[in-house]
Amino acid sequence: xxxxxxxxxxxxKFLAVNEISFSVEPGKVFAILGPNxxxxxxxxxxxxxxxxxxxxxxxxxxxxxxxxxxxxxxxxGVLTEQHGLYERMRGLEYLDFFGRIYxxxxxxxxxxxxxxxxxxxLGDALDKRVGEYSKxxxxxxxxxxxxxxxxxxxxxxxxxxxxxxxxxxxxxDAIKELRQDARTIILTTHNLPEADxxxxxIGVIRRGRMIAQGDFESLSxxxxxxxxxxxxxxxxxxxxxxxxxxxxxxxASGDDYILYTTPTPTETNTQVLRRVxxxxxxxxxxxxxxxxxxxxxxHIVQEDEE
Amino acid sequence: xxxxxxxxxxxxxxxxxFGDQATWxxxxxxxxxxxxxxxxDSFRDWRIIIPIFVLTLFxxxxxxxxxxxxxxxxxxxxxxxxxxxxxxxxxxPMIVGFFPVSISLxxxxxxxxxxxxxxxxxxxxxxxxxxxxxxxxxxxxxxLPPLLAAFLGxxxxxxxxxxxxxxxxxxxxxxxxxxALTTVQGMVMVTGAVVISSQTxxxxxxxxxxxxxxxPMSLLVIVESIxxxxxxxxxxxxxxxxxxxxxxxLLVRTGARIFNREELLGRSVDELNLRWAWRVFIxxxxxxxxxxxxxxxxxxxSVFPTLRSLKPALYTIGVAIIASFLMxxxxxxxxxxxxxxxxxxxxxxxxxxxFWEQASRDPTWVGAAISQNVRVLLVASFLGLFTxxxxxxxxxxxxxxxxxxxxxxxxxxxLRVTPxxxxxxxxxxxxxxxxVIAGAAALRAGSVITRxxxxxxxxxxxxxxxxxxxxxxxGLVLPLLIIAGILEVTVTPRMVELAIKxxx
Numbered sequence: 127x128x129x130x131x132x133x134x135x136x137x138x139k140f141l142a143v144n145e146i147s148f149s150v151e152p153g154k155v156f157a158i159l160g161p162n163x164x165x166x167x168x169x170x171x172x173x174x175x176x177x178x179x180x181x182x183x184x185x186x187x188x189x190x191x192x193x194x195x196x197x198x199x200x201x202x203g204v205l206t207e208q209h210g211l212y213e214r215m216r217g218l219e220y221l222d223f224f225g226r227i228y229x230x231x232x233x234x235x236x237x238x239x240x241x242x243x244x245x246x247x248l249g250d251a252l253d254k255r256v257g258e259y260s261k262x263x264x265x266x267x268x269x270x271x272x273x274x275x276x277x278x279x280x281x282x283x284x285x286x287x288x289x290x291x292x293x294x295x296x297x298x299d300a301i302k303e304l305r306q307d308a309r310t311i312i313l314t315t316h317n318l319p320e321a322d323x324x325x326x327x328i329g330v331i332r333r334g335r336m337i338a339q340g341d342f343e344s345l346s347x348x349x350x351x352x353x354x355x356x357x358x359x360x361x362x363x364x365x366x367x368x369x370x371x372x373x374x375x376x377x378a379s380g381d382d383y384i385l386y387t388t389p390t391p392t393e394t395n396t397q398v399l400r401r402v403x404x405x406x407x408x409x410x411x412x413x414x415x416x417x418x419x420x421x422x423x424x425h426i427v428q429e430d431e432e
Numbered sequence: 433x434x435x436x437x438x439x440x441x442x443x444x445x446x447x448x449x450f451g452d453q454a455t456w457x458x459x460x461x462x463x464x465x466x467x468x469x470x471x472x473d474s475f476r477d478w479r480i481i482i483p484i485f486v487l488t489l490f491x492x493x494x495x496x497x498x499x500x501x502x503x504x505x506x507x508x509x510x511x512x513x514x515x516x517x518x519x520x521x522x523x524x525p526m527i528v529g530f531f532p533v534s535i536s537l538x539x540x541x542x543x544x545x546x547x548x549x550x551x552x553x554x555x556x557x558x559x560x561x562x563x564x565x566x567x568x569x570x571x572x573x574x575x576l577p578p579l580l581a582a583f584l585g586x587x588x589x590x591x592x593x594x595x596x597x598x599x600x601x602x603x604x605x606x607x608x609x610x611x612a613l614t615t616v617q618g619m620v621m622v623t624g625a626v627v628i629s630s631q632t633x634x635x636x637x638x639x640x641x642x643x644x645x646x647x648p649m650s651l652l653v654i655v656e657s658i659x660x661x662x663x664x665x666x667x668x669x670x671x672x673x674x675x676x677x678x679x680x681x682l683l684v685r686t687g688a689r690i691f692n693r694e695e696l697l698g699r700s701v702d703e704l705n706l707r708w709a710w711r712v713f714i715x716x717x718x719x720x721x722x723x724x725x726x727x728x729x730x731x732x733x734s735v736f737p738t739l740r741s742l743k744p745a746l747y748t749i750g751v752a753i754i755a756s757f758l759m760x761x762x763x764x765x766x767x768x769x770x771x772x773x774x775x776x777x778x779x780x781x782x783x784x785x786x787f788w789e790q791a792s793r794d795p796t797w798v799g800a801a802i803s804q805n806v807r808v809l810l811v812a813s814f815l816g817l818f819t820x821x822x823x824x825x826x827x828x829x830x831x832x833x834x835x836x837x838x839x840x841x842x843x844x845x846x847l848r849v850t851p852x853x854x855x856x857x858x859x860x861x862x863x864x865x866x867x868v869i870a871g872a873a874a875l876r877a878g879s880v881i882t883r884x885x886x887x888x889x890x891x892x893x894x895x896x897x898x899x900x901x902x903x904x905x906x907g908l909v910l911p912l913l914i915i916a917g918i919l920e921v922t923v924t925p926r927m928v929e930l931a932i933k934x935x936x
Contacts, residue, residue, distance in 0.1 A: 176554070196454075227556075
């Protein structure tokens with residue numbers, strides 16, 4: 127569980143994070159989106175007790191980030207923006223070093239490191255020097271390091287940024303599994319489809335402020351408007367567009383299709399279907415035209431700019 | 433994920449072994465985890481290994497050969513061989529030990545700034561290790577390999593001397609002395625490197641700044657060498673060792689204070705921000721929240737509050753001055769001057785009259801009296817800034833030990849003390865407070881980096897302390913010295929003359 131209340135961070139007179147509040151339940155993934163320099167990394171660093179908030183409060187896994195810093199750091203696994211690996215060490219040796227820091231038993235850290243290395247496709251690189259790893263392999267090793275002590279909270283800064291599509295899929299699947307295991311996860315990313323796929327809740331930070339947060343549905347409705355429905359018919363619509371005009375807002379139409387929005391799709395869609403079928407036109411499909419997170423994100427940022 | 437990936441209770445870390453709950457033993461164990469990794473990493477770097485290897489194994493052999501050569505050469509010119517051995521041979525192990533230990537500076541800069549530069553520090557900072565554990569772990573890692581190499585080098589050199597043609601049997605105390613000196617030299621360099629590292633983000637910048645350590649240390653080794661070749665004065669090396677221990681303690685204190693997560697991640701570029709520095713300086717000089725400049729308000733809201741905030745330093749200087757005076761007095765009983773044989777009131781009166789006549793003819797005498805004091809206090813302040821305030825105290829208290837010594841001698845000789853006291857007190861009423869204030873401001877400006885206030889960086893704390901020093905210098909010390917200078921030239925001789933004339 128992570129709870130942040132009006133977290134604020136100044137660097138001298140520069141306001142990096144401005145009264146950010148949010149909470150993340152166990153088993154949930156919270157994606158923080160935002161342009162470079164928005165305050166995402168500073169927020170992660172405050173939640174890791176690396177930086178002290180100038181004001182505000184936060185608890186991570188039940189520990190206060192200021193007064194119980196060591197406990198917070200023992201409870202989180204952090205994938206930092208810069209992986210910061212020791213290039214002269216070998217993969218397994220590197221993990222063993224971090225395992226010792228966390229006081230994991232020799233047997234456990236060996237077993238856990240081997241398992242995670244295999245899990246993330248690094249089984250062949252156990253004894254290779256980290257300097258010889260590819261960029262993606264280094265990213266995976268850094269992620270393994272974050273998972274090594276099996277923390278209840280994961281803070282992942284750009285977890286798939288340097289990975290090829292196959293590796294990125296591997297990591298995304300792993301994050302989903304970790305979520306099922308009731309872990310609390312925060313990830314920051316520029317990859318909006320990834321956030322869409324993984325996040326239960328999304329927060330958008332801009333110039334240090336959390337300008338929007340919520341699940342995708344609520345953000346989409348709030349910033350882009352009601353969802354767009356697409357009705358495709360077998361026969362031409364022939365004036366049916368006007369016939370449903372009192373039920374929905376038609377945004378586009380053609381010979382055999384109509385796009386409309388409605389704030390109450392569950393009730394209205396039935397009525398629309400009934401009218402179309404009653405007029406003797408067969409319905410091919412009625413589907414919701416999905417909005418992408420990118421559209422939603424751009425709307426949010428644009429609205430904030432205005 | 434299978435069982436290894438998802439244990440029931442998640443974290444396998446025993447949280448009680450970290451932070452405030454950790455025992456000293458656990459703190460040390462945690463630090464040694466860092467040390468082991470760093471040492472192993474250092475030994476994988478040929479840039480570190482080759483110099484250590486050469487300095488440890490080759491240099492002692494060279495030193496052995498060179499010392500034999502020198503002794504034979506001087507014997508050839510008629511020098512006493514035995515005395516030459518006693519004077520010259522102990523010098524070499526000290527040098528042999530210094531070279532490998534100087535590598536500790538390179539390792540320390542690499543360990544602290546190198547990690548910062550490669551951004552490999554953040555994952556470590558994200559672990560439950562405390563700042564102290566990280567700091568200790570890295571200090572040990574930078575100190576231990578070069579120190580062990582230095583001891584091995586010293587051992588090899590001594591072995592060569594003991595088993596070689598000289599058959600030299602060094603005094604065990606001498607070996608302990610050299611080992612202690614080598615150890616503290618290494619500690620000073622490493623702890624100094626940590627302080628330097630905190631002010632830089634690149635190894636290049638750190639290496640440039642490292643000259644501020646290596647140059648004084650090299651000078652110190654030259655001084656130590658001069659002392660070492662004079663067996664009678666070798667005990668002085670213990671004082672140097674003690675002094676270096678104090679410097680190490682101060683540097684550790686500074687390093688532990690500034691080696692923290694906030695400082696390490698807060699600084700991103702090595703930028704000399706002169707505009708910011710000037711703003712901070714002026715803000716402190718004028719006094720917080722003061723806009724414009726009004727002399728009365730400046731004294732009321734800036735100068736006097738600063739003086740009040742200086743209380744601990746004022747007490748320290750006051751106590752040091754009294755101690756110095758008493759020590760001077762004590763030494764007057766050990767080394768007594770034959771004053772009763774040379775003391776003549778008429779000569780003193782004549783001298784005073786000459787002085788008075790010349791001073792009244794030449795007004796620059798007042799300026800000379802003032803500038804002499806200003807010069808001394810400027811030197812004390814400058815030296816204090818770079819020696820944690822230690823040299824500021826020393827420069828300020830030395831005149832008082834001389835006063836104590838002279839007054840002690842006058843009393844011991846049974847002579848009248850009133851003229852002497854009047855010679856000091858008449859202008860000293862103004863001069864002594866000026867000295868105390870200047871000394872206290874310099875002491876704080878020098879020592880503030882060892883413990884800057886929590887909300888300030890080291891740089892800001894230092895700048896503000898320097899601004900306070902300048903403020904008190906201009907606002908109080910200089911006016912007091914001007915008054916003292918005028919009194920010293922115009923009134924003090926008259927007072928002394930009067931006291932002698934009336935036999936008071």
